[in-house]
Amino acid sequence: MESPSVSDRFLSRRRLLQLSGLSSLGLVLGGCASSMYEDIAFKTFEPLNQKVEELLLNPQKLIPNFPVSAIEPNALLINSFQGTPKIDPQAYLLKVNGDVNHSFALSLADLQKMPSTSMVIRHVCVEGWAAIVQWAGVPLRDLIALAKPKEGVKYVYFKSADGYYESWDLASSMHPQTLMVYQKNGLPLVPENGAPLRLASPVKLGYKQSKWVTEITLTNQLYPMKGYWEDQGYEWFGGL
Amino acid sequence: MTSSPAPAKRSKAPPVPHQTILSKVFHWVNIVSLLMMITSGLQIYNANPVFGGRGGWHFPPLVTLGGWLGGGRHWHFAAMWFFALNLLWYGLYIFVSRRWKRRFASEADLKVLQTGSNPKRKAYAWHRVLYTAVIPILLLAIVTGLGMYKPAQFHWIVDLFGSWQALRVVHFISVPTVIIFSLVHSFMALKVGGTKLVNSMFW
Structure with missing residues (x-):
């Protein structure tokens, strides 16, 4: 349990996800000839775009908070790829592991005892809509620091209770406003928004902000499975 | 069209308009990249229409590029370089050559x-x-x-x-x-x- 190789745990679901990913991608892409060269455009320009995104990200710069009065409670739409998983908050555990010197697991009560950060930020969806939301929770960088990452750690993987998975660059993960949150708009997070614990950050697109996170794994490399939507063609960095 | 020198007997005809090769290159790249920006932009629009959100009116596939949201984004964020850098170099060109004063x-x-x-x-x-x-x-x-x-x-x-x-x-x-x-x-x-x-x- 403590530190099985990361590739094993991500390979275990690979077959299923490949099949579901490919079939749905085929449905989406199949209908239109204009999408034929889309892949070429992506492969040619994504490395450049990602470089620019990495350069634009200032890992220390705080994104200005909005006033509480600016919160848009109804603007945050609910997206998930297969409904809302049932999680017992009492039995819930967040595991932190990977290339670290200290793997650990925390209950929701443990997490809520840690110093928390609150922010009112704009949540931006890849679809084009945005919502100003208040989130509160534990800075991810505090959890990473507790795990004492080994030399060479560059990426952070997030595994969710519903099978969703994501991976982030370390710089964005260490951003002071990248939080593992359990509160939204002043109230306890509800299951539809990712309770008991979800990722929230002003520096990444919505699909990077996993809900129902159960496991955080630090790695020194990016695996072929980068994220649920990335594996279907969305860009990996997804920076804002 | 070639701009060969007009024969003497037609010397009263108006001069053939002449554009520099750089202006033509700018004009072409601008047209093609803008067309790609617009069509891929409408593809992105369809994911969540600016007017009306998910229930809003969607553009027909005939005027969209990319086939799906990801494809639209890929085209948009590739063509943006051609569109923006084309404007940049052309801006520098007309500024340095002082064409902005005449043209x-x-x-x-x-x-x-x-x-x-x-x-x-x-x-x-x-x-x-x-x-x-x-x-x-x-x-x-x-x-x-x-x-x-x-x-x-x-x-x-x-x-x-x-x-x-x-x-x-x-x-x-x-x-x-x-x-x-x-x-x-x-x-x-x-x-x-x-x-x-x-x-x-x-x-």
Whole structure:
């Protein structure tokens, strides 16, 4: 349990996800000839775009908070790829592991005892809509620091209770406003928004902000499975 | 069209309009990249229409590029380099060569529009004012696009427009504006200089 190789745990679901990913991608892409060269455009320009995104990200710069009065409670739409998983908050555990010197697991009560950060930020969806939301929770960088990452750690993987998975660059993960949150708009997070614990950050697109996170794994490399939507063609960095 | 020297007996014919190769390159890259920006932009629009959200009206596949949201984004964020850098080098070029003084709308054109009596000169002034005015509109499309692409790093751009929805509306408005401009601009070019002028801009 403590530190099985990361590739094993991500390979275990690979077959299923490949099949579901490919079939749905085929449905989406199949209908239109204009999408034929889309892949070429992506492969040619994504490395450049990602470089620019990495350069634009200032890992220390705080994104200005909005006033509480600016919160848009109804603007945050609910997206998930297969409904809302049932999680017992009492039995819930967040595991932190990977290339670290200290793997650990925390209950929701443990997490809520840690110093928390609150922010009112704009949540931006890849679809084009945005919502100003208040989130509160534990800075991810505090959890990473507790795990004492080994030399060479560059990426952070997030595994969710519903099978969703994501991976982030370390710089964005260490951003002071990248939080593992359990509160939204002043109230306890509800299951539809990712309770008991979800990722929230002003520096990444919505699909990077996993809900129902159960496991955080630090790695020194990016695996072929980068994220649920990335594996279907969305860009990996997804920076804002 | 080649611009061979006119024979002596036709020396009274108006001069064949001449454009530099750089202007033609700019014009071509601008047209093609804008077409890709607009069609891929409408594909992105369809994921969550600016007007009406998910329940809003969607553009038909005939005018969209990419086939799905990811594909639209890939085209949009590839073509943006051609579109923006093309404007950048051309801006430097007309600035350094001082073409902006001769080839774009000037005070003289504005004066003609106010007090001129020669309809041909007036039409020419309108033509120059129109293609000059589209440049700030194209720059506005870039600024609003950058604000939506990186709203955290460029939060001041979003603030400048007041709200996310306002930013989306201004970015989207560049589409009908550019389409209407293209139609009127083509019409004016034909009216002012005929096919000779139009051809000179392309070949």
